[in-house]
Amino acid sequence: MKDWQEGLNTENPLTAELKMKPLIEKNTILLADLEREWSALGPLRSITYTIHFDDEDEARVFARETETLGFDTDLSSVHQSRDWIVYATRSMEPTVANVTYWEEWFSARVENWDRQSHECCRPRFEGWSYPRREAPAFSLEGRPWSNTSARERGQILFGQTLANDQVTPKGRFQYLGSTTKAPPFRIIPSQFLTKARARRPRHAEPTASKFAQWLYSLYADAYGNAQDREEGKVAEEAILAARRSAYTCIDANILSASFPDWQLIHNGMNTGQLAISDYFKIADLNVAGEALRVLPDLIYRSRRTGEIIIVEIKHSRMAIPSNLWPNIWGQLWCYAQLEQIREAPRVTVVGEVWGDAWTRRTSIRLVCLRASVRRNPRAPAYDRFFRALFDIYRGID
Incomplete structure (x- = not known):
């Protein structure tokens, strides 16, 4: 699980304030907040998009699809649950346009995912996040x-x-x-x-x-x-x-x-x-x-x-x-x-x-x-x- 990551869906102090704002405005505020510290690392950022599935095979199909678009993917599962998580990571300039483009792409792709299982088990797009801070x-x-x-x-x-x-x-x-x-x-x-x-x-x-x-x-x-x-x-x-x-x-x-x-x-x-x-x-x-x-x-x-x-x-x-x-x-x-x-x-x-x-x-x-x-x-x-x-x-x- 990557619940420690910094991004739109973590316990960021701005989360409550951002919920009611349009997507571009949300990302503008959140990126400005993150980049106050992260900008020291240079012009590129590894940004991860997280998607949940209840079926391993579908998760693997989705991961292979995102890899053809230039993403690196990791697949993990929650212990003793049906939750399979795809982490799709790509290095990009942390601009509002870049982050929002892929957020909208993942949201639409998940919404239109062709499934054989029930509608109630539709995959869920969690959001995007920055890399984890490390503590060696x-x-x-x-x-x-x-x-x-x-x-x-x-x-x-x-x-x-x-x-x-x-x-x-x-x-x-x-x-x-x-x-x-x-x-x-x-x-x-x-x-x-x-x-x-x-x-x-x-x-x-x-x-x-x-x-x-x-x-x-x-x-x-x-x-x-x-x-x-x-x-x-x-x-x-x-x-x-x-x-x-x-x-x-x-x-x-x-x-x-x-x-x-x-x-x-x-x-x-x-x-x-x-x-x-x-x-x-x-x-x-x-x-x-x-x-x-x-x-x-x-x-x-x-x-x-x-x-x-x-x-x-x-x-x-x-x-x-x-x-x-x-x-x-x-x-x-x-x-x-x-x-x-x-x-x-x-x-x-x-x-x-x-x-x-x-x-x-x-x-x-x-x-x-x-x-x-x-x-x-x-x-x-x-x-x-x-x-x-x-x-x-x-x-x-």
């Missing part, structure tokens, strides 16, 4: 995990779906429903820059991580504290090793099986973080006469398009703003200035926030992907803001 979780206790969580993390990382934070404030993994979201992190750029100039470091160090720490210091007194954010760094070595294994779960086997367009070209998770030789250097971003040193966590490249994805991983138990925190974006801005990254036709930076949790029934400890947010570091406003902050940091503003 991995055991911290050395237990082997299935590849499902790794694929879920890949679907999020490569822009197929969004993350769903299932870690409660008390650290329990919540299987049903979703946890309370924090409001977006809000700053006024001009005021933030003024504060940065007043609190520029006396002895700036030439590393991206120190730049990010300085950015955090500019708002830490008004938003959480360092202990809440950084407690994930203090743990027994076995836990740290399990976390690193989860962070790097999208290995060559997962990539080749599920995401063949992508390759991992850099893994900085297991290198010596204190060794200068491990870092990359950016000569034209110098601090006190030294080239800036950077060590990205993960970098992926698309074999097909040449696009680069750079991942910065944080660990936190705090409530997570939908747009994350400035220190993450500042650190990723630094990584995007690497010469080999500048040469890529397109660059996406991804801030991931992970957290530890436990399950109520079995008390198994987990490390969970709580948030994954994407940005274009070449967007003029993004680049201008963090370039100005970096110039303040190194004392040339």
Whole structure:
């Protein structure tokens, strides 16, 4: 069952309001609501149309018909019932015209379905939906995990779906429903820059991580504290090793099986973080006469398009703003200035926030992907803001 999907027939707060509106108006409102978050994933969306049958053979005939129209189909049944469900999924631009065209097509096709059974058992068109938000979780206790969580993390990382934070404030993994979201992190750029100039470091160090720490210091007194954010760094070595294994779960086997367009070209998770030789250097971003040193966590490249994805991983138990925190974006801005990254036709930076949790029934400890947010570091406003902050940091503003 796909009752967790986001779309016209799920428990969306707009559902009651939309019931009495014409179809095009309904879809206009619902798509605008969904795309506030989903638009960050790019121009295409996998949209699923759901149809119920009471007969398996008819469901299979209908699935084959929709496949000839370019849909991928899944067929499932409800346990101990006569309900056979066809999920017909197609990648398309999420426009009102596209969504409504196929909604009307499925509605009409179901209405005119040539059946041999009774009229009371006519197939039922449920509606359309967006992909499921995923909540990848991995055991911290050395237990082997299935590849499902790794694929879920890949679907999020490569822009197929969004993350769903299932870690409660008390650290329990919540299987049903979703946890309370924090409001977006809000700053006024001009005021933030003024504060940065007043609190520029006396002895700036030439590393991206120190730049990010300085950015955090500019708002830490008004938003959480360092202990809440950084407690994930203090743990027994076995836990740290399990976390690193989860962070790097999208290995060559997962990539080749599920995401063949992508390759991992850099893994900085297991290198010596204190060794200068491990870092990359950016000569034209110098601090006190030294080239800036950077060590990205993960970098992926698309074999097909040449696009680069750079991942910065944080660990936190705090409530997570939908747009994350400035220190993450500042650190990723630094990584995007690497010469080999500048040469890529397109660059996406991804801030991931992970957290530890436990399950109520079995008390198994987990490390969970709580948030994954994407940005274009070449967007003029993004680049201008963090370039100005970096110039303040190194004392040339």
